[in-house]
Amino acid sequence: MIKITLPNGAIKDFNAPTVTAAQIAASIGPRLAKDAIGALVDGVLSDLNAPITKDAAVAIVTAKADDTNAMYLLRHSTAHVMAEAITQLYPEAKLAYGPPVDTGFYYDIELTEPIREEDFPRIEAAMAQIVTENRPFTRYEMPTSAALQKLAAQGNPYKVDNAQRALSQDPNAPISFYATGEPGKNWEDLCRGPHLPATGRIGAFKLASVAGAYWHGDASQQQLQRVYGMAFFSKAELDAHIHQLAEAKKRDHRVLGKQLGLFTISPLVGSGLILWMPKGGIVRQELENFMRIELARRGYNAVYTPHIGNINLYKTSGHYPYYKDSQFPTIKMKERDSGDESEYLLKPMNCPHHIQIYSAEPRSYRDLPIRLAEFGTVYRFEQSGELSGMTRVRGFTQDDAHLFCTPEQVEAELRSTVDMVLLVFKTLGFTDYQCRVSLRDPASDKYAGNPALWDQAEATLRKIVKEVGITSQEAIGEAAFYGPKLDFLVKDVIGRQWQLGTVQLDYVLPERFALEYTGADNTPHRPVMIHRAPFGSMERFTGILIEHFAGAFPTWLSPVQAIVLSISEKFLPYARGVVQQLTTTGIRAELDAGNDKIGAKIRRAREQKIPYLLVVGAKEQETSAVAVRTRKDQDLGPMPLKTFIEKISAEISDRLAEPAVIGPDANRHEVPA
């Protein structure tokens, strides 16, 4: 007798030594039996036909796109089907590892012959055949030694390795295989499962890309071919997903950056080096102005430091020995007079320069905290394969600052820097960010300084996070070499996560540079440093911002805030007057003096994501008005130019995220998106 508890609390008794989830589903109803593809047995995802031998809580998993368990089964099983298809077509292929991932699945394969995207249709056709055959996924288990022997006989080192790793986790676990069909007859793979009941449950799939990937993610290991795919229960879901990918691509900052004239990259200047065009320059300038105001309010002092520094500075700081592989080569030179050799480095960080400013004068505890801020440009020689638009570059400007304080001041200063990061996110409407507490990996030797101070620093950061009340997760091994940090992460349109703002606590560099201040007791003390950058880098932040707003910046950031569109050339003089008045008020306004009809002008202005379109014709000219339209296709109708200027000015000065000019009839012509 087995007692099964269902999710609604109902209890069903089965008078048999074992029962399967399939049988449970059948006992509830034919519809559920048909839709069932797996089960959660006491919370563990399991095969639909796995025998349940004792009392358990069972939830039937059905084929639904919003159920992560269902998608796991689907993607995992599709990975198997793809692997079978590939081994059919490439008998030499050695399978390594094929898991489901967030957006689909992949399989890592060792194969000398490259698989190309043009080979995908053949592979997909073979997969479709396997799906059509609707073969059951059949699990069977083998004792450890027999299984290892079997795998070794197949000559696939990866599968042997996988099995051994599984055993090292749990030496008593039996080793399981899954055949698509009949074991011994059909294709099979070492796998812990679970899977769909049969290949026929795979609705729609598509191979996405192929790329190299290292075995166990270790660059010194064999490089395998990784084939990515996506899978859904229905064609409609697959199509919707493909459509969504295409939509995301339109938000890509590299695409929008070109369309909107924000930035460019020239091979003649160098890859990974951003050239800010005039319109991108405005966005950056507005962001910097915003930050400067906040810095002034919080008692920061602006400083300026050069782009290069003597190599000895970075030897002292520790940057050079730790990271010399990712720096531009040094500049070596001979002094003309003395003939002495000296060597300079493009600065990879601003902190050593700021430290020199701190130590240029004797400091008293009464002076602290000292907060030195600079939009400091730094250079790092990233690997060529890492470069990506504005988000991963070789030269970038940090909205950097270094706070030098007494140990007692650390917490208050940290709290205020975290507040500043949160203010930036709030002002720009970022809600979908993550906070990562980046800690050292005690097993690694890359971290400098005294472990006791590290413990103290890490404890302080944990405390701050708790006090401020942000959700966060800890990441071992993500700390800077000189201290732990709080990193704020945001995803780009293709789901890659980027670090933006950062707050770092540092007991090491003050030690290395022997920084001091005189305490109330008239003896020297060592200050503590906080490194912080709310935007992180202007380049990366702007790139993410472009994607966040899909190019439609809030008015205060928009390169062009309003564009005047005249109905015909007759009204150009009035239109020019309107532009003049806007410009005089400090609003960035342009005139479209082209020979197009009003519809074409509107279309072009909206493509440029200009917040306000001001149509002027005879009626407006007579009444000193403008007919206001937003880029969202809201026709606000005519209003006195004076009123428009008042409203847009308030919207800009308050850095509002939403249009403030909207009147009573705001949405009357709005077209649903």
Next chain:
RNA sequence: GCUGCUGUAGCUCAGCUGGUAGAGCACGUCCUUGGUAAGGACGAGGUCAAGGGUUCAAGUCCCUUCAGCAGCUCCA
């Protein structure tokens, strides 16, 4: 850096098995002076990423370099 892919007009792209370049948009001129998401006509624009090779002949085939894309690895 590694694997695979890509590079043709300012932009997006076409150009089959080699026979010396094409579209749409943008741009310019002209016609039109038009009231809310593309008015019309004509025109100008290309060292086909760069360099080398094969060939009677290369945008097309091969090699090298540069740059970009996806992933891996890395990331102060």
